[in-house]
Amino acid sequence: MSPRPPHTDAASQAGPAKPGQVKSITSVSNPMIKEIRALATQRKRRKEAGLFVAEGLKLITDAMQADWPIRTLVFGAEVREQPMVAQAAAKARARGATVLDVNRAVLTAITRRDNPQMVVGVFEQQWFDTERIDPARGPLWIGLDTIRDPGNLGTIIRTADAVGADGIILIGDTTDPFAVEAVRATMGSIFHMPIARMTRETFLKWRKSWPGAVIGTHLEGSIDYRKAAYTDPTLLLMGTEQSGLPEEMTAACTQLVRIPQAGQADSLNLAVATGVMLYEIRRDKLVLEG
Template sequence: MSGRVVTSLTNPTVKAVRALHLRKAREETGLFVAEGLKIVTEAVELGHAPRILLYGREAADHPLLRAALRSAADAGGEAIEVTRDILAKISRRDNPQAVVGVFAQSFTALEALVAASADCWIALHRVRDPGNLGTILRTADAAGCGGVILVGECCDPYSVEAVRATMGSIFAVPIVKADEADFLNWRAAWPGSVVGALLSATLDYRAAPYVKPTMVLMGNEQQGLPPQMAAACDVNVKIPMRGRADSLNLSVATGVMVYAATA
């Protein structure tokens, strides 16, 4: 399969893909953009066929792109060869990737999670920064976590910035959305320990009793865990600060907690 050639920025498909930078468009369509042949290949290998595949002429003969084109064709997707200018406009970068894929978003229901299927899980309360969220999804994948639960009003895991930061792990890690009340009710039956990171805690994170499966609960970048979330934890811990900095970046702190929980 090879795509038709499009050179105009006013092409309806190109305009629709560009619109996916907006959260409203992503929510209305249930679609998102993933940039780069590596990430598109990850998606295809994990069973996610592109709904739309845009690529530059320089990538047309790459065997991995040919595989992605076959995947799109088998799923009834659309493939288009486009100019570098179009790729730059879609990615909003002067040096764009040569391949851009559009995929369906995927969320897992809270009730569908099987706690015993992994030693560690991550819950994030009102995370705001898409770069942090994407990095945490990548960390969850690397550490073998069962999934990431987004509690309350969080940034969009399918924003372009978040997807870029996942480096392809967006396709490998189950993502759940839940409001605070539903999460707290569901958490009551959690079979392992729920460990929260809290600046005011006194217990060192390395001394915590991580009973598997462990749920690592992290607060947002500004306020941390609010009282009702901290109270839902079996134990609250701190990561010691030895220098002048009084806290860690959320994605770094989450990585520290996850690897402690899976040690």
């Protein structure tokens, strides 16, 4: 285990922490803790600061392995001696991040959970530049129109990563992919999946330059999703949880497909439907190893 670096004591916690410093904090009213809580709960603050919160040692480890810029690492006193936590803290300090050694009350305040994660990180947001989307190099992209549920979005990001998709375009007024609930649902895939964003108007203009198929799912689709021709490059469009793709988005599709259903359910969960589509599109490219 790497040696635990020296840290400031609780008496000095009112002052700002310097980058690379380890600081002990026991008060939930500390300004740094208030800022992390604001990032965890307020989309407006995340947007202003260009930062977000990730909870749990796995997500923190994934982020640093992917070289995401880290600003702050918070860990509970109960786990400070664990080798993986010590290693994460050492890496964060080496990258200029502030490291906070806190008690359970502070972690509970940050995570809003009675049984909080013992490691929390504050990272910089990273958005993929839409001008870098290259169908020749990345032949499978997913467009999500006005998605509202952060859990659904996080699950879609995770599934897109699992099938080897090349990126996701958030279209219109979508939920925040950097909300705590969305980040948690990605299980670390947020750090590996390129995410771009466009207004609907900008997307419809950009779509004209897409050289391949644009596949949309729709209740009025006449093609069974299993019988559609999926050729590279493919852009998969998925609509809102409540009403699906709007008319102008369906008009932008080259094919509208439908997923057959039995039973009494009137629709599939958005994340499930997207997963079904992605695995069908990637059917010939996904093989078991060994």
